[in-house]
Amino acid sequence: MSAFTVGVCQLGVVPDKQANINKARRMIGEAAGYGSRLIVLPEMFNCPYQSELFPQYAETYPVGPTIAMLAECAAKHKVVLVGGSIPEQDENGNVYNTSFIFDESGELIGRHRKIHLFDVTIKGGTVFQESRTLAAGSSITVVKTSLGTIGVAICYDVRFPELARAMALSGAQILIFPAAFGPVTGPAHWELLMRSRAVDNQVYVVAAAPALNAATEYKAYGHSLIIDPWSRVVAGVADEETVLTGKIDFRTINKVREELPVLKQRRVDLY
Numbered sequence: 001m002s003a004f005t006v007g008v009c010q011l012g013v014v015p016d017k018q019a020n021i022n023k024a025r026r027m028i029g030e031a032a033g034y035g036s037r038l039i040v041l042p043e044m045f046n047c048p049y050q051s052e053l054f055p056q057y058a059e060t061y062p063v064g065p066t067i068a069m070l071a072e073c074a075a076k077h078k079v080v081l082v083g084g085s086i087p088e089q090d091e092n093g094n095v096y097n098t099s100f101i102f103d104e105s106g107e108l109i110g111r112h113r114k115i116h117l118f119d120v121t122i123k124g125g126t127v128f129q130e131s132r133t134l135a136a137g138s139s140i141t142v143v144k145t146s147l148g149t150i151g152v153a154i155c156y157d158v159r160f161p162e163l164a165r166a167m168a169l170s171g172a173q174i175l176i177f178p179a180a181f182g183p184v185t186g187p188a189h190w191e192l193l194m195r196s197r198a199v200d201n202q203v204y205v206v207a208a209a210p211a212l213n214a215a216t217e218y219k220a221y222g223h224s225l226i227i228d229p230w231s232r233v234v235a236g237v238a239d240e241e242t243v244l245t246g247k248i249d250f251r252t253i254n255k256v257r258e259e260l261p262v263l264k265q266r267r268v269d270l271y
């Protein structure tokens with residue numbers, strides 16, 4: 001399919017896990033009602049973004065109310081669903097920041113475990129240590145869907161351009177980033193990074209953020225975005241809870257790559 005609508009659920013996360021699941025179900029239904037064939041949720045959408053909380057909100061595939069809701073909604077609405085991310089516990093007790101990806105029949109078609117953990121100390125700003133409770137994933141995620149090929153990475157992963165390039169070279173036409181930037185790096189880098197990955201690789205970028213909830217400790221920046229391969233913002237919002245939609249048209253990828261053939265012109269003999 002060369003053109004279709006993508007929907008992004010910019011959901012405001014609350015401490016009550018079941019309330020987050022219910023809200024996600026409702027927002028996925030709303031996005032499907034707008035004609036979205038691909039729907040994306042934000043990073044850690046069932047759990048406040050706080051390291052110490054991740055283990056207690058974690059689920060082990062295929063068991064768990066969040067995973068069940070995602071599979072059920074994908075099948076009910078016949079959509080490709082990138083289920084943001086949730087804390088996932090494996091059989092050895094390791095917890096990952098994981099995106100589960102479902103097809104239109106509710107089958108799991110991909111799983112991305114965040115590769116680069118968000119361990120930063122910005123003086124006078126954000127201090128975060130995902131590695132206190134999370135383990136890092138160890139593979140790149142590129143998934144063929146009925147709509148096209150998608151690459152999925154999570155939030156801080158966007159800062160590593162080699163990863164986006166590897167996904168694009170593996171055939172990804174859309175790079176999807178469930179994410180949760182905060183009030184310090186959000187205004188400074190969010191749009192810049194997302195648009196850079198789009199222009200570097202001449203692909204669509206979909207960045208799904210949580211809405212701002214002023215009552216939670218981590219203040220999400222919001223500003224979900226859909227960006228085209230020319231780096232134009234197709235659709236964007238501020239920090240409120242809402243469903244964002246935009247058109248993806250793969251013919252734009254071909255047009256941009258024909259006009260500016262930078263991917264073909266790379267000097268792989270030199271770098």
Ligand SMILES: NC(=O)CCC(=O)C(=O)O
Pocket residue numbers: 043118154155156157159179180181182185186189
């Ligand atoms: N959840 C995250 O990985 C946050 C990344 C972030 O805020 C950044 O600036 O990078």
